[in-house]
Amino acid sequence: MTAGRGHLTEVAEGVHAYVQPDGGWCLNNAGVLTDGRRSALVDTAATEARARHLRRAALRLAPRPPHAVVNTHFHGDHTYGNFVFPEALTIGHEKTRTLVGAAGTHMAGLWPDVCWGDIEIAPPELTYRDRMTLHVGDAVRAELLHIGPAAHSVDDTVVWLPEQGVLFTGDLAMNGVTPFCVMGSVAGSLRALQRLRALGPTTIVPGHGPVGGPEILDANEAYLRWVQGLAKEGAAAGVSPLELARSTDLGPYADLLDAERLLPNLHRGYTEEQGLPEGTPLDIGALFEEMTAYHGRPPRCLA
Numbered sequence: 001m002t003a004g005r006g007h008l009t010e011v012a013e014g015v016h017a018y019v020q021p022d023g024g025w026c027l028n029n030a031g032v033l034t035d036g037r038r039s040a041l042v043d044t045a046a047t048e049a050r051a052r053h054l055r056r057a058a059l060r061l062a063p064r065p066p067h068a069v070v071n072t073h074f075h076g077d078h079t080y081g082n083f084v085f086p087e088a089l090t091i092g093h094e095k096t097r098t099l100v101g102a103a104g105t106h107m108a109g110l111w112p113d114v115c116w117g118d119i120e121i122a123p124p125e126l127t128y129r130d131r132m133t134l135h136v137g138d139a140v141r142a143e144l145l146h147i148g149p150a151a152h153s154v155d156d157t158v159v160w161l162p163e164q165g166v167l168f169t170g171d172l173a174m175n176g177v178t179p180f181c182v183m184g185s186v187a188g189s190l191r192a193l194q195r196l197r198a199l200g201p202t203t204i205v206p207g208h209g210p211v212g213g214p215e216i217l218d219a220n221e222a223y224l225r226w227v228q229g230l231a232k233e234g235a236a237a238g239v240s241p242l243e244l245a246r247s248t249d250l251g252p253y254a255d256l257l258d259a260e261r262l263l264p265n266l267h268r269g270y271t272e273e274q275g276l277p278e279g280t281p282l283d284i285g286a287l288f289e290e291m292t293a294y295h296g297r298p299p300r301c302l303a
Contacts, residue, residue, distance in 0.1 A: 005050075005053055006018050006019055006020035006021075006029075006030070006050070006053065006054065006057070007019055008032065008057050008060075008061070009211060011164075011166055011203050011205065011211055012161070012164035012165070012166050012203065013139070013164070014033060014034050014035055014036070014136070014139045014140050014164075015032075015033055015140065015161060015164050015166050016031065016032040016033075016034070016061060017029060017030075017031055017205040017211045018030040018031060018032060018054055018057060019210065019211065020045070020050065022257060022302070023174070023175070023176060023177045023208035023209035023210070023257060024177065024257045024258050024300065024301070024302060025077075025111075025258055025299055025300065025301040025302075025303070026046040026047075026077040026107075026111070026114070026301050026302075026303035027046075027077070027208065027302060027303060028043060028045065028046065028077040028078055028171075028207055028208055029043070029205055029206060029207060029208060029209075030042055030044060030045060030054055030078075031043065031159070031168050032057070032058050032061055032066070033136045033140045033142060033161075034058075034061045034062045034136060034139070034140070035062075035136055035137030035138065035139035035140065036061075036062060036137075036139075037062060037063065037064070037137060038062060038064060038067055038136055038137055039058055039061060039062040039064070039065075039066045039136065040066050040067060040069070040070065040088075040134060040136050040140075040142070041054070041058065041066045041068070041069045041070065041085065041088070042070050042072065042159050042168045042205075043069075043070070043072055043078040043079075043168075043170070044069060044071075044078065044079060044081030044082050044084065044085065045077065045081040046076055046077035046080050046081070046107075046114075046116070046303040047080065047081075047114065047115065047116050047117050047119075047303050048080075048081070048084065048116065048117020048118060048119060049115070049117055050081065051080070051081025051084040051085075052084055054081065054084075055084055055085065064087075065085060065087040065088065066085055066087070066088045067087065067088055067089065068088050068089050068090075068091060068134060068136075069082055069085050069088045069089070069090045069091065070091045070092065070134065070142070070144060070157065070159055071090065071091070071092040071096055071100070071124055071157070072092075072156065072157045072159070072168065072170025072171070072207065073092075073093075073096060073099075073152065073153045073155050073156050073157065073170050073171065074092075074095075074096045074099035074100045074103055074153065074155055075103075075107065075153065076103070076105070076106075076107035076108060077107070077303070078170065078171075078207075079096075079100050079122075079123075080105075080107075080108070080116070080119050080121075082122035082123075083119070083120035083121075089125055089126055090122060090123070090124045090126070091124055091125075091126045091127070091128070091132075091134065091144070092123075092124030092126075092127060092155070092157060093124075093127060093128060093129070093146050093155045093156075093157050094128065094129055095154055095155035096123070096124055096127070096155040096157070097123045097124045097127050098123075099153075099155055100121060100122075100123035100124070101121065105119060106284075110284075110285075110288055110299075110301075111299075111303070114301055114303050116303075128144060128146070129146065130145075130146055131143060131144060131145050131146065132144045140161060140163075141161070141162070141163060142159050142160070142161055143159070143160040143161075143162065144157055144158075144159055144160075145157065145158050145160060147172060147195060147196070148188070149188065149278060149279060150184040150185040150188040150278040150279030151172055151181065151184045151185060151188040151189045151191070151192035152170065152171040152172050152179075152180065152181055152183070152184045152189060152192075153171070153183045153184045153279075154183070154184060154279040156170055156171075156172055156184070156192065157170060158170060158172065158196065160199055162199075164203070165200070165201055165202035165203055166201065166202075166203045166204075166205065167199060167201035167203070167204050167205070168205045169196060169205065169206055169207060169216075170207045171206075171207035171208065172189065172192050172193070172196065172207070172220075173193070173196070173204060173206045173207065173217055173220050174206050174207055174208045174209050174216075174220065175206045175208070175209030175210050175211075175212050175216050175219070176209040176210065176256060176257060177206075177208040177209045177256060177257045177258060178223070178253065178256040178257060178258045178259055178260075178261040178262070178265075179220050179223055179224060179261070179265070180258075180261045180264070180265065181224070181265055182261075182264035182265060182267060182268050182282060182284070182287060183279070183281075183282075183284070184268070184278070184279055185268065185272065185278035185279055186224055186227055186228050186231065186265065186268055186269045186272060187228065187272055187278065188278045188279070189220075189224050190221060190224050190225065190228070193220055196217055197214065197217050201213075201214060202214075204216045204217065208257075209257075223253055223256075224265075226253070227265045227266065227269055228269055228272075230244060230248060230266060230269070231266050231268075231269025231270050231272070231273055232269075232273055234266065234270070235269075235270050235273040235274065236273075241263060241266040241267045241270055242263060242290055242293070242294060244266055245262050245263045245266055245294050246294060248262065250262070258299065258300075259295075260291045260294060260295035260299055261291075262294075263287070263290055263291050263294045263295075264282075264287045264290075264291065267282060267287060268282070
């Protein structure tokens with residue numbers, strides 16, 4: 001796949017998933033909702049080049065630039081490209097606006113060798129608390145739902161299209177990619193998956209990886225329950241997350257992309273076993289260094 005390139009897949013009338021292989025670190029998915037005249041986006045992309053490619057893709061579906069961008073959460077791979085869409089009203093949870101501003105370009109600093117471009121941080125301009133509805137003409141009604149208080153992060157938004165049965169999960173669900181809840185909660189992620197399943201989606205556009213169906217929710221739940229069980233046993237035995245990760249056979253999860261995420265996920269699981277509030281901040285920089293020690297190399301980002 002050429003750098004900066006993703007591809008559009010129509011998943012329902014007027015609804016396209018923009019998928020960026022291979023779905024690893026910072027290679028997120030986005031979405032384009034359109035009635036053929038107007039359009040809106042679900043998320044943008046990590047680098048300026050990738051966001052500009054997304055813009056060109058959206059303009060192939062509608063003659064005018066998107067009038068709205070919904071951010072599913074604050075992480076840079078979903079928000080750094082906001083500035084490439086100056087015509088759009090950017091929408092997100094009220095915490096997303098705060099967190100985008102606070103994080104700045106921190107994520108880019110984790111991978112200094114990536115060509116990020118001339119990123120301008122652009123937090124959501126319109127925020128909501130629990131839920132809101134976005135209309136794209138008369139063709140698409142999108143329900144924006146805050147899933148909290150902590151799951152993948154503490155500001156997760158899903159975009160639910162009830163008429164089409166399509167759910168954009170953000171990073172609450174991944175497909176073929178290791179789940180990641182170090183900034184949220186293991187238990188909260190499991191509750192979130194139950195809530196998403198109750199919506200009854202037939203098509204799921206995950207935050208990373210190929211489009212699929214409800215089986216994506218099942219796979220994420222199985223992994224997170226495994227992590228939760230490991231964390232319970234490890235905390236009771238008094239071994240560190242790093243020691244536990246090194247002694248753990250990944251088994252059915254060995255082929256998931258970014259398997260090194262087991263380590264920070266265990267750290268999150270340990271905080272919950274210790275009774276700390278879900279979403280309690282952890283030192284992400286230190287955890288990336290520890291992932292490098294565990295995995296034998298830094299996390300690999302192809303953005």
